[in-house]
Amino acid sequence: MILYRLLFLLFVLPATPVFGQSVDWSNAETVTITLSSFEFAPETIEIEHGRPYRLVFVNRSSGGHNFVAREFFRTAQMPAEDRARLDRGRIELDGGERAEVRVFVAEPGRYDVHCSHFMHSVFGMTGDLVVR
Structure with a gap:
């Protein structure tokens, strides 16, 4: 069992991106997502993996809406203050x-x-959020 753990630490972890790695947010590209009466615009959001982004959500309607992307937000690295804005992936x-x-x-x-x-x-x- 100890041998398996040691092999994991030596070979698997170095190939895995470090979740807490430092990201230069000053070069983050802005993507605006508009929420309005029964639609997201764009309906398909496309971003590139390995690059920082600022996702700006704008609710253009008078009533409330939310943006739910649990799996996406679970896998994304985010500053703590931004992650605090999320409630169960929304x-x-x-x-x-x-x-x-x-x-x-x-x-x-x-x-x-x-x-x-x-x-x-x-x-x-x-909609869809595609990370290329």
Whole structure:
């Protein structure tokens, strides 16, 4: 058992990106995601892995919406103060509110996003977040 742990530490961990690695947020590209009555714009959000981003969420409607992307936010590296804005993988926005979070994703992937408010995803508030 000890041998397996030692092999893991020697060979697997060095190949894995360090989750707490330092990211230069000053070069983060801004991506704006608009939430409005029953849609996200853009519906498909595309970013590149290995680069820092500022995701700016803008709720253009008078009522509340949220942006739920549990798996994406779980895998993303974020500053502690930005992660504190999340509630179980979602960002909640009141009408007219704006929020910003910084993210860095080391690996490519595709993630579903939706608004969890009653019937909002049924009426079209769904999308994809693609990390290339």
